[in-house]
Amino acid sequence: MTEAALSSVARSTAKIDSREKALRRFEIGDRIFHIVTRSSAIAVLIVLGGVIVSLVQGSMPALSKFGFGFLTSDAWNPVTEKFGAAPAIYGTLVTSFIALLIAAPVGFGIAVFLTELCPYQLRRPIGVAVELLAGIPSIIYGIWGMFVFAPFLQVHVQPALIATFAHIPGLNLLFAGPPYGIGILTASLILAIMILPLISSISRDVFNTVPTVLKEAAFGIGCTRWEVMRSIVAPYTGVGLVGGVMLALGRALGETMAVTFVIGNAHKIGASILGPGTTISATIANEFTEADGAIYTSSLIALGLLLFAITFIVLAISRLLLMRLEGQGAR
Amino acid sequence: MTPLQASRKARSAIAMGFCYASAGAGLLALALILAALLWSGFSNLSPSVFTQMTPPPGSSGGGLLNPIVGSLIMTFSGVLIGAPLGLFAGTYMAEYGRNTRLTTVVRFINDVLLSAPSIVIGLFVYEITVVPMGHFSAIAGAISLALLVVPVVVRTTEDMLNLVPGTLREAATALGLPRALVIRHVAYKAARAGLITGLLLAIARVSGETAPLLFTSLNNQFWSANLNAPMASLPVVIFQFAMSPYKEWQALAWVGALLITFAVLALSITARVLGAQRTSS
Numbered sequence: 373m374t375e376a377a378l379s380s381v382a383r384s385t386a387k388i389d390s391r392e393k394a395l396r397r398f399e400i401g402d403r404i405f406h407i408v409t410r411s412s413a414i415a416v417l418i419v420l421g422g423v424i425v426s427l428v429q430g431s432m433p434a435l436s437k438f439g440f441g442f443l444t445s446d447a448w449n450p451v452t453e454k455f456g457a458a459p460a461i462y463g464t465l466v467t468s469f470i471a472l473l474i475a476a477p478v479g480f481g482i483a484v485f486l487t488e489l490c491p492y493q494l495r496r497p498i499g500v501a502v503e504l505l506a507g508i509p510s511i512i513y514g515i516w517g518m519f520v521f522a523p524f525l526q527v528h529v530q531p532a533l534i535a536t537f538a539h540i541p542g543l544n545l546l547f548a549g550p551p552y553g554i555g556i557l558t559a560s561l562i563l564a565i566m567i568l569p570l571i572s573s574i575s576r577d578v579f580n581t582v583p584t585v586l587k588e589a590a591f592g593i594g595c596t597r598w599e600v601m602r603s604i605v606a607p608y609t610g611v612g613l614v615g616g617v618m619l620a621l622g623r624a625l626g627e628t629m630a631v632t633f634v635i636g637n638a639h640k641i642g643a644s645i646l647g648p649g650t651t652i653s654a655t656i657a658n659e660f661t662e663a664d665g666a667i668y669t670s671s672l673i674a675l676g677l678l679l680f681a682i683t684f685i686v687l688a689i690s691r692l693l694l695m696r697l698e699g700q701g702a703r
Numbered sequence: 704m705t706p707l708q709a710s711r712k713a714r715s716a717i718a719m720g721f722c723y724a725s726a727g728a729g730l731l732a733l734a735l736i737l738a739a740l741l742w743s744g745f746s747n748l749s750p751s752v753f754t755q756m757t758p759p760p761g762s763s764g765g766g767l768l769n770p771i772v773g774s775l776i777m778t779f780s781g782v783l784i785g786a787p788l789g790l791f792a793g794t795y796m797a798e799y800g801r802n803t804r805l806t807t808v809v810r811f812i813n814d815v816l817l818s819a820p821s822i823v824i825g826l827f828v829y830e831i832t833v834v835p836m837g838h839f840s841a842i843a844g845a846i847s848l849a850l851l852v853v854p855v856v857v858r859t860t861e862d863m864l865n866l867v868p869g870t871l872r873e874a875a876t877a878l879g880l881p882r883a884l885v886i887r888h889v890a891y892k893a894a895r896a897g898l899i900t901g902l903l904l905a906i907a908r909v910s911g912e913t914a915p916l917l918f919t920s921l922n923n924q925f926w927s928a929n930l931n932a933p934m935a936s937l938p939v940v941i942f943q944f945a946m947s948p949y950k951e952w953q954a955l956a957w958v959g960a961l962l963i964t965f966a967v968l969a970l971s972i973t974a975r976v977l978g979a980q981r982t983s984s
Binding site: 500 | 714715717718719721722725726728729733735739787790792794799800809812814816817818819821822823826827830831853854882884887904907908910912914917918938941946953960963972975
């Protein structure tokens with residue numbers, strides 16, 4: 373129809389010719405662009421497939437030698453070529469768990485502060501500062517942790533913790549001395565500081581999406597600020613908050629450099645969180661280039677596969693959670 | 704005031720007090736890190752940092768020229784490979800394939816890759832490049848950085864394009880623009896601030912990335928611009944020097960940390976300024 377309209381208006385075959393040419397060019401360009409974008413999307417899939425295949429392939433020698441025992445053994449002896457992943461898995465999970473336990477509430481707190489409490493003139497500068505800090509590379513946190521934070525903890529905090537909890541059953545095992553400075557707790561705290569800007573900047577963005585009228589309506593019927601946050605903002609933003617925490621957990625689990633500096637690199641599982649430990653990523657970072665022997669290298673790659681599997685599971689769970697929350701939102 | 708009101712008010716006050724406290728604590732921790740960085744970094748900063756190579760262990764003097772250049776080369780090539788791929792993939796997901804099964808799968812996979820530990824990416828690139836080539840190389844480093852750029856760019860591209868109102872696209876289509884041009888001239892422009900921010904965030908992320916470089920580009924004590932050979936990079940040098948027992952090396956590590964942080968902050972600030980300008984004009 374447009375064709376007919378155009379030809380009746382233009383009444384010039386030359387113009388129609390060039391128009392058809394242009395249309396054909398458009399069509400070809402369109403098709404090419406479609407194909408390019410589509411193959412890029414598929415390339416992302418191929419990369420993941422490649423990661424899994426290559427990791428599985430690389431870890432086969434170790435997994436076939438140690439079998440299921442690789443997961444449960446706490447041996448790590450390059451000389452006798454006996455390797456087990458248990459201490460590294462334990463360290464990874466514990467450090468991330470403690471980090472999240474600290475960083476999630478504090479991060480939400482900062483986000484609430486930025487969206488609700490902060491004087492208006494300060495909101496932008498502080499918000500920008502938090503966002504900028506979220507981008508600081510993890511190695512910076514690592515070097516600070518090793519040279520500044522760990523010595524501080526060793527001298528001032530850990531002795532106090534040990535003394536405070538010395539007579540409380542259970543907790544005295546968790547906080548058993550001596551104060552090394554570096555160790556599981558230090559690594560967890562560094563991780564918490566590191567993921568803090570991430571959680572708070574995402575939660576702030578998410579909080580900002582809440583329509584003002586919703587909050588005003590709640591304030592209007594006499595809700596306190598806490599009640600507004602809890603009953604209006606939190607349910608409205610649940611999906612985004614979980615997304616932010618999920619991102620932070622993923623980062624904490626796989627974080628390498630910040631942890632490698634301060635974890636202590638000891639292949640053992642101790643009850644005390646003040647003692648040194650190791651994580652999967654720290655083990656790989658420390659030992660991969662020095663690993664000699666096929667089994668040693670393969671064991672480290674198997675650790676990498678495990679780390680990948682753990683992050684994958686965490687992510688899958690959070691996705692399911694997200695889907696359920698989305699479902700609730702729709703109802 | 705009834706007891707109920709009082710308790711509600713008290714509860715609110717406690718919760719808000721916690722928010723104030725956490726903001727204070729968070730900002731304090733981050734300020735302490737920056738202070739230590741500035742303090743230890745600036746006190747060791749000298750012109751020779753930019754003109755001399757990394758020193759041998761235990762000797763004073765020397766600089767960070769080779770790792771600085773190495774970082775620039777590898778980051779640049781990594782972004783050059785990764786950013787277009789990510790942009791196109793994100794475009795497909797938001798424009799052509801919205802709600803298709805492929806998009807759902809790619810989005811999920813991309814989320815996995817986004818939070819996939821960078822060290823695992825390093826292992827993967829080690830397996831596919833270093834092992835067949837038989838040696839460590841800057842190319843391998845650049846590829847691993849590219850693989851870290853892709854998911855960030857895919858995610859932001861898709862998110863930003865999804866935020867572009869459909870009416871804009873409909874208006875452009877009604878004027879007779881073909882799909883590819885609608886995307887390139889209307890959707891990209893509407894989402895430009897977000898796209899640039901995403902790209903710069905991706906650059907900022909990889910410029911400080913250490914773990915995947917440890918066993919792809921390795922390290923190089925000497926000057927090298929050869930992409931097919933091991934190349935020094937700031938993060939890896941920082942790692943090596945900071946963990947060493949030599950005071951001179953540790954001092955250089957702090958300087959390197961300061962440089963990286965400055966670069967990342969400058970990048971992020973540029974991103975924000977650029978983004979703000981383009982949206983307002």
